[in-house]
Amino acid sequence: MxxxxxxxxxxxxxxxxxxxxxxxxxxxxxxxxxxxxxxxxxxxxxxxxxxxxxxxxxxxxxxxxxxxxxxxxxxxxxxxxxxxxxxxxxxxxxxxxxxxxxxxxxxxxxxxxxFPELPQLNQDMKIEVPQNILKNMIKSTTFAIAQDETRPILQGVLFEVKDKSLNLIALDGYRLALKKEYLDSDIDIEVVIPGKTLNEVSKILEDVDQNVQITFTNNHILFNLDKTKIISRLLEGKFVNYRSLLPQEHKISITVKKQELQNGIERASLMAKDGNNNLIKLDIEDEVIILSSNSQLGKVREEVNINLQGDKIQIAFNSRYLLDVLKSLDDEEVILEMTSSVTPCIIKGKMADNYRYLVLPVRVVR
Structure with missing residues (x-):
């Protein structure tokens, strides 16, 4: 040679x-x-x-x-x-x-x-997605995969093609991330891809609208980007029925500027690093959210302007879970929907309708 x-x-x-x-x-x-x-x-x-x-x-x-x-x-x-x-x-x-x-x-x-030969994949079950869209979808979901090895299926992302839509879903028991995009395909399939694989795929994808071809088999998935191919084993087992986890109604709706909320939570979380749950409290009033955290490090109080529909509420969250969601969004304004201090909070776009995030609150003894 x-x-x-x-x-x-x-x-x-x-x-x-x-x-x-x-x-x-x-x-x-x-x-x-x-x-x-x-x-x-x-x-x-x-x-x-x-x-x-x-x-x-x-x-x-x-x-x-x-x-x-x-x-x-x-x-x-x-x-x-x-x-x-x-x-x-x-x-x-x-x-x-x-x-x-x-x-x-x-x-x-x-x-x-x-050297082991690469698996041969039948090219029948195939879709095409613009690289930049897939890259964004991966970034918007993989942070919510489980790190706990006791439930291997949750260390993957559900890749669902259904009703001319591509849906990516990740969840870890505390939060759920769902991103969907229109797809001109009549294929109906769902597979679970290891989160580790998708993160590597994301690093190779470019911010261009050139398509990546994705081929499915029972055991493998192939991402074909012209000169580069990525073949991954799929995770075995049935993914959680994520639709049953998303609340169908809510009593409280909060509209807030995404960056202002993110900045406030980032500052409040500086005092929440005592212990593992990064706890911050949200006192939701008529026109403001009061963010607070109190630990051995000290205490902090932040105010963020909001538009509230519904009753006032006090609720607490792991600040990291909220920040992971907000950092993945490009929207100017987001909507938080909730019903009580112990039921899930849904975060969605005011203008965009192609994502949903669910975050469980932390129970606080008052």
């Missing part, structure tokens, strides 16, 4: 496939990057079995071949080389030589035929 490639293009390819290499494997081959030089490009693959990422990089192929190289040391070498063309060739005794200007590295490689 002999090929010549621009340093920056090779480094970008390595950075993409390294996202799938966790280093937590009992198979040494999976600590490496698979490199296949053929035609006019090189194919790079990184995998931890659950997630595999493949990307193609333009190169001048002088002799075809394939090898697997330790991802960590290979990435570090390429990163430190001068910004120039890099020549990589296989030598005797299972070694490769990396040459760039006056730098020459000799490095051992592993046999490519020992």
């Amino acid at each position: 002999i090929f010549i490639c621009e340093k920056q293009k090779l480094l970008e390819g390595i950075s993409i496939v390294q996202k799938a290499i966790t280093g937590k494997t009992t198979m040494p081959i999976l600590e490496g990057i698979y490199i296949n030089a053929s035609n006019s490009n090189i194919t790079l693959i990184g995998s931890d079995i659950d997630v595999s990422i493949e990307t193609k990089v333009d190169a001048d192929i002088l002799e075809e071949g394939k090898v697997v190289i330790d991802a960590k040391i290979f990435g570090e070498i390429i990163r430190k080389l001068p910004n120039s063309d890099i020549k990589i060739e296989t030598l005797e005794n299972d070694t490769i030589q990396i040459t760039c200007e006056k730098s020459v590295f000799n490095l051992g490689y592993m046999k490519a035929d020992e």
